[in-house]
Amino acid sequence: MTKEQPFIDVRHAQKKFGALEVLKDINLQVEKGQIVAIIGPSGSGKSTLLRAINDLDPLTSGEIWLEDKQVNKDLPHRQYEKHINTVRQEIGMVFQHFNLFPHLTVRQNITLAPKMLKDISDDEANQLVEEQLAKVGLSERIDFYPSQLSGGQKQRVAIARALAMKPKVMLFDEATSALDPELVEEVNLVMKSLAAEHMTMIIVTHEMTFAESVCDRVIFMDEGVVVEEGPPDVIFKNPQNERTKNFLRKHLNG
Amino acid sequence: MDYDLILRVYPFFLQAALVTVQLAVLSTVLGLACGALGAYARLSRMSVLRFIGAAYVSVIRGTPALIQLFILYFGGPQIGIQLDAFSAGVLGLGINIGAYMTETMRGAIIAVDKGQVEASRTLGMSGWQTMTRVVLPQAARLMIRPLGVNINAQIKGTALVAAISVVELTYTAQRYIGSTYKPFEMFLLAGLIYMVIIYVTGKGVSWIDRQVQIK
Ligand SMILES: Nc1ncnc2c1ncn2[C@@H]1O[C@H](COP(=O)(O)OP(=O)(O)OP(=O)(O)O)[C@@H](O)[C@H]1O
Ligand SMILES: [Mg+2]
Numbered sequence A: 001m002t003k004e005q006p007f008i009d010v011r012h013a014q015k016k017f018g019a020l021e022v023l024k025d026i027n028l029q030v031e032k033g034q035i036v037a038i039i040g041p042s043g044s045g046k047s048t049l050l051r052a053i054n055d056l057d058p059l060t061s062g063e064i065w066l067e068d069k070q071v072n073k074d075l076p077h078r079q080y081e082k083h084i085n086t087v088r089q090e091i092g093m094v095f096q097h098f099n100l101f102p103h104l105t106v107r108q109n110i111t112l113a114p115k116m117l118k119d120i121s122d123d124e125a126n127q128l129v130e131e132q133l134a135k136v137g138l139s140e141r142i143d144f145y146p147s148q149l150s151g152g153q154k155q156r157v158a159i160a161r162a163l164a165m166k167p168k169v170m171l172f173d174e175a176t177s178a179l180d181p182e183l184v185e186e187v188n189l190v191m192k193s194l195a196a197e198h199m200t201m202i203i204v205t206h207e208m209t210f211a212e213s214v215c216d217r218v219i220f221m222d223e224g225v226v227v228e229e230g231p232p233d234v235i236f237k238n239p240q241n242e243r244t245k246n247f248l249r250k251h252l253n254g
Numbered sequence B: 001m002d003y004d005l006i007l008r009v010y011p012f013f014l015q016a017a018l019v020t021v022q023l024a025v026l027s028t029v030l031g032l033a034c035g036a037l038g039a040y041a042r043l044s045r046m047s048v049l050r051f052i053g054a055a056y057v058s059v060i061r062g063t064p065a066l067i068q069l070f071i072l073y074f075g076g077p078q079i080g081i082q083l084d085a086f087s088a089g090v091l092g093l094g095i096n097i098g099a100y101m102t103e104t105m106r107g108a109i110i111a112v113d114k115g116q117v118e119a120s121r122t123l124g125m126s127g128w129q130t131m132t133r134v135v136l137p138q139a140a141r142l143m144i145r146p147l148g149v150n151i152n153a154q155i156k157g158t159a160l161v162a163a164i165s166v167v168e169l170t171y172t173a174q175r176y177i178g179s180t181y182k183p184f185e186m187f188l189l190a191g192l193i194y195m196v197i198i199y200v201t202g203k204g205v206s207w208i209d210r211q212v213q214i215k
Helices: A046-053 A077-088 A106-117 A122-135 A151-163 A181-196 A208-214 A232-237 A242-252 B003-042 B047-061 B065-079 B085-111 B114-122 B127-164 B169-180 B183-212
Strands: A008-017 A020-030 A035-039 A061-066 A091-094 A169-173 A200-204 A217-222 A225-230
Touching: A008 A046, A020 A046, A020 A061, A020 A225, A035 A046, A035 A208, A046 A169, A046 A200, A091 A151, A091 B114, A106 A122, A106 A151, A106 B127, A122 A151, A151 A169, A151 A181, A181 A200, A181 A208, A208 A232, A208 A242, A217 A232, A217 A242, A225 A232, A225 A242, A232 A242, B003 B047, B003 B085, B003 B127, B003 B169, B003 B183, B047 B085, B065 B085, B065 B127, B085 B127, B114 B127, B127 B169, B127 B183, B169 B183
Parallel strands: A035 A200, A035 A217, A091 A169, A169 A200
Antiparallel strands: A008 A020, A008 A061, A217 A225
């Protein structure tokens, strides 16, 4: 290996839904421990890009790399499944609507995948749950069902569930958008504590203040392209592009 | 209304009802198996299986159950399938209800939120693990009531096998009419017994449904 590779490397990502080109030659590099926010208007392709990173929405062309592994490999079905299931264990994802498993308790939600995919004993599994729940401040809810939790609590459990796989990177797709305003802060606090631990994160968000406070870098997307990117104080205080300025004018005063 | 007659014949009707219950139970078990296979085929990645599943459903649902029974029982011997009336009844009814159960099960599986699959796959679980640990446990809860509707139809459907002379409830009623000339009493009695069977089954399905719902 000649040159140091970025931790996450999105190369010439293009995505089409039929005739609609949603991502147009996106290039994005994220270093280990970096926290990147993706902002932009609705329909600009933020979710599609995030979901391409773990191949949930496979790219039409282009490459996704995590360290020295290509994520979106073109393989025969069986081999691809084996490959992607291994890679996805290293990429945690948190969804807008939590997607907790409603038929399982908090404990079971968190241990299901580690128990099935990693060779861990019951004791280790219990320890894992306690550890992760403590992290998100929900130890006392361990044997509750998702329906017995508030939205903020659900999202914190969803984060704990993703963390239990010990991922190398966490992807957040508008983790607080579905929450009542008074529940947003508790989830933001959890994300901030992950930031303090130098977890590598890519965060799609509509919350500019939050983005500004936790991110190392901000990407502004519009109509499938990265219009502008840079450190938060530059993007938010002194954006160069007209489209960025317009977008921020609407979202910082709203 | 000839109450004496009813009191005299009802034990024989109850015996026949036992045959009806056996038919219903066995054909429902077979139907559930056909339904599970059918749903698996219809949701398969392989187009051949999807085609077979779709063909099964449209052929069975597109023809009268009575004709299916006749083909099996009367037409069967011609192509080397010899079945006694009871077996033909169970087989015919089971295959028939299986097509409806295929659609019930497929519908319940599809109805599970796509986000559930995405969350599971994102954790690194395989398609099969996702199906068995995340989707099916939720789909199973969704399918109990609609399967109850299928079973209700199946219990009533057992009356068809009277036409291939299985001595069940409807056939028994017809036979007693032949000797008593009292169709009103005989069919009323048979109808009443069907109602009891269906009522009890319905209660059972509701009970199961209540037990498995997520708190
Ligand atoms: N599965 C799909 N099939 C067809 N079109 C899709 C699909 N998913 C997304 N799109 C389209 O792709 C474009 C980008 O969608 P995407 O969800 O990535 O936007 P977004 O930036 O995340 O928007 P939002 O802020 O509203 O979440 C939109 O025009 C959307 O309608
Ligand atoms: Mg989105």
